[in-house]
Every structure is written in C-alpha cells, then in structure tokens.
Amino acid sequence: MNALPVSQRPFAARESKNAIEEGAAFAPKFGADGLIPAMAVDADSGAPLMLAYMNEESLRQTLEAGQAVYWSRSRNEIWHKGLTSGEFQDVEEILTDCDQDALVLRVRQRGGGCCHTKRATCFYRRVVVDEAAESPTVQLAPSSLVE
Amino acid sequence: MNALPVSQRPFAARESKNAIEEGAAFAPKFGADGLIPAMAVDADSGAPLMLAYMNEESLRQTLEAGQAVYWSRSRNEIWHKGLTSGEFQDVEEILTDCDQDALVLRVRQRGGGCCHTKRATCFYRRVVVDEAAESPTVQLAPSSLVE
Numbered sequence: 001m002n003a004l005p006v007s008q009r010p011f012a013a014r015e016s017k018n019a020i021e022e023g024a025a026f027a028p029k030f031g032a033d034g035l036i037p038a039m040a041v042d043a044d045s046g047a048p049l050m051l052a053y054m055n056e057e058s059l060r061q062t063l064e065a066g067q068a069v070y071w072s073r074s075r076n077e078i079w080h081k082g083l084t085s086g087e088f089q090d091v092e093e094i095l096t097d098c099d100q101d102a103l104v105l106r107v108r109q110r111g112g113g114c115c116h117t118k119r120a121t122c123f124y125r126r127v128v129v130d131e132a133a134e135s136p137t138v139q140l141a142p143s144s145l146v147e
Numbered sequence: 148m149n150a151l152p153v154s155q156r157p158f159a160a161r162e163s164k165n166a167i168e169e170g171a172a173f174a175p176k177f178g179a180d181g182l183i184p185a186m187a188v189d190a191d192s193g194a195p196l197m198l199a200y201m202n203e204e205s206l207r208q209t210l211e212a213g214q215a216v217y218w219s220r221s222r223n224e225i226w227h228k229g230l231t232s233g234e235f236q237d238v239e240e241i242l243t244d245c246d247q248d249a250l251v252l253r254v255r256q257r258g259g260g261c262c263h264t265k266r267a268t269c270f271y272r273r274v275v276v277d278e279a280a281e282s283p284t285v286q287l288a289p290s291s292l293v294e
Contacts (some may be wrong), residue, residue: 012282021264026274026283037198039186046193048242051184051249063276063283095195095288097269098262102198104270115245117168122244123251127173129210135159136173136210141242 007064008115011056014100021098029101030056036103040114043092043106049114050122052079061088066091068105087111150269154211158203161247168245176248177203182218183250187261189238190253196261197269199226201250213238215252 012025020027030036035053042049052070054062058078061069065080068089072079082088089107096103115122126141167174177183182200189196197215201209205225209214212227215236219226229235230236236254243250260267273288 006276006283009282024284024286037184039195039198041193041195046188046195048186049187050192051186051244051251063274071164093288094275095185095270096272096276096285097198098264098271099265100285101276102269104195104198117245119245123242124245124247125243127210127241127243127250129153135156136153136170136244138173138247139171141240 005064006062007057009060011059017099020100025064026096027100028059028096029099031101035073036101036104038068038070038103040089040107042104043108043135046106046119048123049089049107049109049120052081059103062091062094062105068107082110085111087113091116152211154204154207158206164246167247173243174247175206175243175250176246178248182220183248185215185217185252187215187236187252187254190255193252193253194268195270196254196256196267197234199205199228206250209238209241209252215254229257232258234260236261 012027014020014027028036034055037051038054039051040049053073055071058069058071068081068091070079070081088110091107093106093107094103112118113120124141125138127136128139129136159174161167161174175183181202184198185201186198187196200220202218205216205218215228215238217226235257238252238254240253242252259265262269271288272285274283275286276283
C-alpha cells in the first residue's frame with residue numbers, strides 16, 4: 001500500500017515517445033499554461049457533455065475523488081463541478097490519447113444537467129453553412145448523440 | 148448567393164454572453180494562441196477519436212472542404228488530415244458548446260484509422276489507479292466506446 005494518498009502521488013516523467021505511446025506509465029502533458037484539456041462524455045451513450053481543463057492538482061483530485069475536478073480558467077481556481085450546483089460528474093473511466101496530452105472522462109452526470117444553461121450537454125448546437133449567408137450560423141442540434 | 152467562398156467568410160463577432168449562448172451567430176473563441184480545441188468523434192458510435200486544434204484558417208477550410216483541417220502545433224502549419232496518409236475525416240457535423248470555445252466534429256474516418264499508431268482511435272488507453280503503485284498507470288481500454 002502506497003503511503004501517499006492518490007491526490008499527492010506524482011505523475012510519471014515523460015520519457016521517450018515510445019514509452020509515452022506504448023508504455024504503462026501515465027505521464028500526462030500539461031501545456032505551457034499548466035493545463036490539459038478534458039472532454040467529458042456520457043459514460044453510457046458516449047454523447048459529448050463538455051470540454052474543460054485540468055491542472056495537475058485537479059487531475060489528482062479527480063483520481064482521488066472519482067468525480068470530475070477541473071481548473072476554472074475564468075475564476076482561476078480549482079473547480080469541483082457540482083459542489084455548488086449538485087451537478088457532480090461521477091467518473092467511470094478516464095481515457096488518454098497517444099501522446100497523453102488530452103483526456104476523455106466517461107462520466108455519469110448528476111443533477112439537472114451538465115450545462116449552466118440547464119441543458120443536458122454544453123454541445124447543444126451545430127454549425128450551419130448557408131451559401132446565402134454572410135457567415136456560418138448555429139442552430140439547435142438534432143443529432144441523436146446530443147439528445 | 149454570397150460572393151465569398153466559405154473559406155474566406157468572416158466569423159461573427161462575439162457580442163453579449165446571451166448572444167453567444169442563445170443567438171444564431173457562430174462566433175468561435177480562439178485562445179491566446181489563436182487556437183480552438185476540436186474533438187473528433189465517430190459520427191455513428193460517438194466514440195472519441197482524437198483531440199486536436201484549429202486556428203481560424205483551418206476552421207474555415209474545414210467548413211469549405213467538409214473534411215477535418217487542423218492546425219499542427221508541432222509542425223506549426225495547416226494540417227489537412229489525410230492528405231499524406233489517406234486517413235481523411237469526412238465531417239458530418241460540427242457542434243459547438245455554450246460559450247463557443249470548443250468544437251466537436253462528428254466524422255467518418257477513412258483509411259486505416261485515426262491514430263498514427265495505426266489504431267482506430269488515439270484514445271486507446273485508460274488510466275488506472277492502483278492503491279499499491281507509486282503512480283497511476285495506463286492500460287489498453289476495454290471500453291466498448293473505443294472498440
């Protein structure tokens with residue numbers, strides 16, 4: 001048994017490209033701003049819910065809590081989603097990509113919904129290109145993935 | 148009929164919060180680095196394929212081509228995925244989120260797969276927390292969303 005709680009254990013160092021892509025070490029890459037993007041999707045349907053960011057501390061807290069803990073770029077602070085709204089995201093699984101610079105969180109969304117607009121997902125609109133329009137527009141997405 | 152090709156039409160200005168969240172204008176927000184994250188998912192299953200970035204020009208080219216055109220941060224250039232590998236992503240739909248600072252591309256992946264490791268998706272691994280281990284590890288993801 002490791003003496004340190006999960007929230008205090010270091011992530012692995014980023015060794016060779018091969019180790020990052022094929023090895024067993026979890027060595028997430030945080031950007032120049034100290035953040036890694038995390039896409040939350042519904043654990044059952046795979047529907048996209050939201051895209052947010054984590055710093056090292058919030059990722060460690062996510063692993064320990066089993067709930068999504070992000071870094072709020074607007075408030076510049078740790079953001080345990082749901083603490084004020086009740087809209088917690090219970091994390092079923094965290095996926096990482098080949099170069100370990102992005103995360104996908106398969107979550108079960110609690111409460112009224114993921115989005116602060118009270119919708120089930122933040123991705124409620126699709127981009128539409130109308131040949132006659134000056135610029136592309138958005139409209140509510142009929143996609144079955146969103147409903 | 149608009150005189151400008153899609154790839155040259157401006158995006159709408161970002162007006163009020165309400166206009167961005169509820170209006171008809173597509174007004175994507177590019178970060179300080181000029182980029183917006185774009186998550187590509189399988190158009191049918193919703194399985195996550197890859198997370199990449201677009202600058203304004205590559206997003207316009209995506210809308211015009213109907214295929215994913217990213218900005219390569221490593222090569223610092225426009226990256227029309229598939230031009231060299233044949234692994235094009237035909238775009239079925241582009242979703243944007245409440246504050247329009249992230250995109251989801253529902254795509255049909257052509258060729259051998261999405262990932263340069265020859266896998267169908269870049270998100271082929273899950274993060275595992277072992278109480279006995281010093282650090283979290285990764286293992287091949289059995290998730291049905293990935294297979």
